[in-house]
Amino acid sequence: KAGVTQTPRYLIKTRGQQVTLSCSPISGHRSVSWYQQTPGQGLQFLFEYFSETQRNKGNFPGRFSGRQFSNSRSEMNVSTLELGDSALYLCASSRDPGSGANVLTFGAGSRLTVL
Amino acid sequence: DAKTTQPPSMDCAEGRAANLPCNHSTISGNEYVYWYRQIHSQGPQYIIHGLKNNETNEMASLIITEDRKSSTLILPHATLRDTAVYYCIVRVARNGGSQGNLIFGKGTKLSVKP
Numbered sequence: 418k419a420g421v422t423q424t425p426r427y428l429i430k431t432r433g434q435q436v437t438l439s440c441s442p443i444s445g446h447r448s449v450s451w452y453q454q455t456p457g458q459g460l461q462f463l464f465e466y467f468s469e470t471q472r473n474k475g476n477f478p479g480r481f482s483g484r485q486f487s488n489s490r491s492e493m494n495v496s497t498l499e500l501g502d503s504a505l506y507l508c509a510s511s512r513d514p515g516s517g518a519n520v521l522t523f524g525a526g527s528r529l530t531v532l
Numbered sequence: 533d534a535k536t537t538q539p540p541s542m543d544c545a546e547g548r549a550a551n552l553p554c555n556h557s558t559i560s561g562n563e564y565v566y567w568y569r570q571i572h573s574q575g576p577q578y579i580i581h582g583l584k585n586n587e588t589n590e591m592a593s594l595i596i597t598e599d600r601k602s603s604t605l606i607l608p609h610a611t612l613r614d615t616a617v618y619y620c621i622v623r624v625a626r627n628g629g630s631q632g633n634l635i636f637g638k639g640t641k642l643s644v645k646p
Contacts, residue, residue, distance in 0.1 A: 421575075450632030460576070460619075465632035473633050507575050511632060518564050518583070519623075521632060523575030 419443065421510050421524035429530045435496040438527045442489050442510030448472075449491040450521065451483060454505040463506075466491055467513060495529075503531045536620045541641045544614075550607040552640050554620030557601040563624045565596060566634070567605045569616040576619065576636075579605065610644045617641050 422441040430436050442449050451463040462475040466485035483493040489510070495502055505528050509521040537555040544550040556565065567579040580587055580594045582603070587594045593606040607614055619639040 448632050450634075452636075459638060460636035462633040462635070467632075475633065505573070509575075509632065513632075518566075518581050519632075520566075520578050520581065521568075521576075521634065522578065525575050526573075528573075 421508055421522055423506075423508050423524035423527050425527060426525065427528050427530075429532060430498050431532050432498055432500060434498050435494060436498060436529060437492055437494045438506055438508075438529075440491045440493075440508030440510075440524060442491070442508075443522055446510035446512050446522070447489055448511045448513035448519075449485055449489065450509045450511075451491070451493050452507040452509065453477070454507060454526070455501075455503070460507070463493065498531045500531050503529060505529075536622055536637055538618075538620050538637065538640045540638065541643070543643050543645060544607075544610045546612060546644055546646050547609055550610040550614065550642055550644070552605040552607075552618050552620075552642065553602065554605070555602045556620070556622045559600050559622050560624070563622045565594065565600075565603050566621045566623055567592070567594065568619045568621065568634075568636075569614075570619070570639075571613075571616040579618075610642075612644050612646065615642060615644045 424439045448467045450465040454460045465473040469485045480496045485491045505526045507526045509523045511519050511521050566581040568576040570576045582594045596603045617639040
């Protein structure tokens with residue numbers, strides 16, 4: 418079955434611009450989480466969506482936002498880009514059984530460079 | 533979620549078993565141990581998870597001590613493609629609540645050498 422698909426894979430923006438990244442989860446997966454990975458901070462949780470609702474949010478400024486559509490696809494948006502936003506942005510989906518163990522499947526990521 | 537401690541790096545000869553340790557001394561009874569790995573510039577990949585008993589799948593084995601304060605991930609016959617950063621994560625299984633916010637530490641960088 419198809420994995421988690423993230424688009425675009427690579428993009429370059431300049432400071433002050435905004436960017437939208439897209440994530441298509443595995444069919445049947447209802448939960449989508451977003452992570453930012455930088456060399457200095459490692460993998461950090463951004464937010465999680467379930468049934469079109471944000472269920473949890475990490476410690477990032479309000480410039481980072483996201484949403485989930487009725488088909489579970491998700492987008493994240495970063496406004497007023499800063500140089501420090503350059504990172505690999507990863508999306509993960511899970512079946513979210515509601516109880517017990519929950520395994521995340523990650524996409525290949527979107528690599529954002531801010532100049 | 534309990535904190536984990538892993539060695540920053542390890543080497544392993546190709547074809548030999550790679551044993552990656554993880555300490556999680558503050559783990560509570562309803563927390564699972566998960567292992568993920570990340571090969572350079574790719575998304576993390578799930579390997580295995582367990583609660584109390586030892587687990588084995590096609591990728592690896594997970595050995596959890598009886599007191600659950602530590603665990604070991606075993607790759608039985610490491611290949612060059614197993615070179616990656618391995619993350620041990622302890623996570624409570626929430627009923628109906630958020631489960632997508634894993635806390636990744638720095639992991640162990642495993643280098644498999646020919």
